[in-house]
Amino acid sequence: MIQFSELGLDGLLLRAITEEGYKHPTPIQAKVIPAMLNGADIVGIAQTGTGKTAAFVLPLLHQHEQMHGRPGPKSCHALILAPTRELATQIADSIRTYGRLLSHKVAVIVGGVKPGPQVKALSQGVDIVVATPGRLEDLISSRKFRLDRTKTIVLDEADQMLDLGFMPAIRRLLGQLPTKHQTLLLSATMPKQIRVLAAEFLSSPVEISVAPQSQPIERITQKVYFVEKPAKRELLIDLLADDDVRRAIVFTRTKHGANKVVQNLEKAGIKAAAIHGNKSQRQREKTLSAFKGAQLNVLVATDIAARGIDIDDISHVINFEIPNIAETYVHRIGRTARAGKGGIAISLCDISERPFLRSIEKLIGTTIEKQNQPAGSKTIEAAPIVKNTAPVNKPHARKKRRSKKKKNTEKQAVSALRHKPTTAAKSQKPGPRRKHRPRRGSK
Helix, strand or coil, X not given: CCCXXXXXXXXXHHHHHHHCCCCCCCHHHHHHHHXXXXXCCEEEECCCCCCHHHHHHHHHHHHHHHCCCCCCCCCEEEEEECCCHHHHHHHHHHHHHHCCCCCCCEEEECCCCCCHHHHHHHHXXXXXXXXXXXXXXXXXXCCCCCCCCCCEEEEECHHHHHHCCCHHHHHHHHCCCXXXXXXXXXECCCCHHHHXXXXXXXXXXXXXXXXXXXXXXXCEEEEEEEEXXXXXXXXXXXXXXXXXXXXXXXXXXXXXHHHHHHHHHHHCCCCEEEECCCCCHHHHHHHHHHHHCCCCCEEEECHHHCCCCCCCCCCEEEXXXXXXXXXXXXXXXXXXXXXXXXXXXXXXXXXXXXXXXXXXXXXXXXXXXXXXXXXXXXXXXXXXXXXXXXCCCCCCCCCCCCCCCCCCCHHHHHHHHHCCXXXXXXXXXXXXXXXXXXXXXXX
16 A cells, blocks of 8 residues: 655655654545646546545645745735635645644635735735635735736635536636646536536646545445424434434535524524524634534534535534435535544435435435334334325315306396486487577578
């Protein structure tokens, strides 16, 4: 098995990696690091949780160590674009962890916070910038930052940036880079739009794929419960009350749904907190910090956090609502079974979500285990819900009376005489002409 020492990384980097307890690179790291050190453009496809962050952070730090001097004011040597604030912050944490023995400067540029401190951090030049596309483009348009001196750009989770509508901004950002630069596209999935982007902006890229596209990690035990929608709340409480649930993420589709789930859990005595787009950056950071520090064991999140949470000891992922995009399911369950550990992914499926479940099973190429009713719960059905075909007592339909043609009787004739034409109708008939009378005095 290959070791990090064989990849050509700087000695101080190898020391930091060893202190973190890592000896052998993951498959994506073993292939991306040498190609990146050789200066090649890269398209990397790998399962979530396989170490993509270290695959590009380590060679970036190595390249920085080989450079002399910092970039000019308002510029950077390397730029990393991420779809969410959480992911950007965690990438920056990885840079600080692996590069703690090196002299480098990293800045995080994200929305949701005041831009003043970010502008100040960029003013003297930064070695590595980790940013979300929206805030970065705002600073560039206001001439607080520039990309004409950037030598390497990394698009992490490129497919999610596509889903969030960042592609126009990314195209504009890539168009501002110098002619000679290195580009990396890394993601768990690679839809056609991303491949078109790669063909347009990458020069003879090396494609590295270490697993079938969108296939979940084998260490994750997947289960699905068929349950009526109103009964999901009680079932979720029963599942989270299990002693095996050490730390769990509960996923919902909407922000309002996440807040309601938190309210129901707290009423049942389960401490939980929500993280979604309506929360401020400070609130999200505080919640994530409590979750990492085990002061909070249940986190309720929307898909904005599906790829932005990198915590090694999440035991369970529960899909309170099954995602309507199959690839999103892969990213959700990838929050567990990280760093070589196992994990459990449970989905609560009502009858309206059956088509979503079929799409997920088709994507991952396997049938998810249908779980039986847990002990003490009456809300689960072990088999799919079947339409009730039993006869139902319905009231007899009233027969419509057949309309009979009215006969022209004597009574009808009398009624017709009573309803004589109105005076307006009479005035329409021409009357007898009046004779002309001569005027008085006329002969």
